[in-house]
Amino acid sequence: MNSTYHQGTCSRCYELFKAKVEQCNEDLNAKLAFLTMPQPTSFSDVVLFADDHDEYPVPAHKAILANRSPVLRAMLDNEMKESLSGTIKIGDVSYDALRAFVNYLYTAEVCLDQKLACELLVMSEKYQVQHLKDFCQKFVVSNLNLDNSLSTYTFAHQHNFKPIIDAALTLITASMDKLASRDVYTELKERDPGLLLEIYEAYFSKRAN
Amino acid sequence: MNSTYHQGTCSRCYELFKAKVEQCNEDLNAKLAFLTMPQPTSFSDVVLFADDHDEYPVPAHKAILANRSPVLRAMLDNEMKESLSGTIKIGDVSYDALRAFVNYLYTAEVCLDQKLACELLVMSEKYQVQHLKDFCQKFVVSNLNLDNSLSTYTFAHQHNFKPIIDAALTLITASMDKLASRDVYTELKERDPGLLLEIYEAYFSKRAN
Structure with missing residues (x-):
């Protein structure tokens, strides 16, 4: 048996497991790709604005926002002004962070730096998006x-x-x-x-x- | 070194890799859970009907249907009667298969038997939902x-x-x-x-x- 170690395991086992992991990841990644939506462009029924950027609407879908954030669901469900007007104002946030936030709700993907991670952490806390909060916390800790x-x-x-x-x-x-x-x-x-x-x-x- | 083999690898490597695979799967599954939507109940903007079941509408969202099926996207994008009326009639399909089809578009999950797999195969071919087609083909082959x-x-x-x-x-x-x-x-x-x-x-x- 070849006793060379590769990432802490002997090379024979490494090859065996690599194949298994890749197959498993391939299935899960295909499922993820199927369920991921790009930044919304069509059939949008709501727009979000960062407080100071009234001129740059970020289009979205009520169904997606409500599914990913219980706070947004409450705002949209209860015929508050956000639901009636189809407009949600998000306070204390930059336009870039708002775009990244909405994009994350559709794709579970974001390219972070320390500043963006901190902005998104505050948003994910406010809108109770636990998955994004965990992701940003891990990023900040590792950086x-x-x-x-x-x-x-x-x-x-x-x-x-x-x-x-x-x-x-x-x-x-x-x-x-x-x-x-x-x-x-x-x-x-x-x-x-x-x-x-x-x-x-x-x-x-x-x-x- | 313990040379007992477990699933074709030595036990030491097995434990090492098991932990890595579990962590990787946990991350991917959390992402999947975040992106998965339940059968739509709110903010629906379109309903589907199986040909012979006008009395049982299956609610959905245009954005999701268009994202998952290029054929449905074409029907909804081009101001065909489906888009204008918010109603899509699906021919040659049972109500149960239509419900399972729509649910799959939201969750990438379905509990199959041979009959349902064959119905969904035909639908996935017609509406070009490749992920569902692959899934049903694998099921039919394995059964x-x-x-x-x-x-x-x-x-x-x-x-x-x-x-x-x-x-x-x-x-x-x-x-x-x-x-x-x-x-x-x-x-x-x-x-x-x-x-x-x-x-x-x-x-x-x-x-x-």
């Missing part, structure tokens, strides 16, 4: 580094995104000595000293355990 | 047996479903001696002797190779 750790922690704390808070705290408390000399630390100290105190408390509670 | 081989072959031949024709022919030509004494053979001989001739030709061409 944590020393440079963005304090700002990410501040953001997550503000909205109570627990998995991000925990991951950021782990990173921060492991590098306390490097952080204290940075500008971002000084800024946070001035803006929100209480938050810094929580970080120190977490550091010492971790050491005590 | 082929000596009892249904001749009738399935006849059905597949009539609609030119190549994978089913091939699979049925393989089964039939491997059991020619058992088939000739059956009632279904006698019936086919009377109804369509040309088809039986093709079977005999396939049998001898296979023997020659």
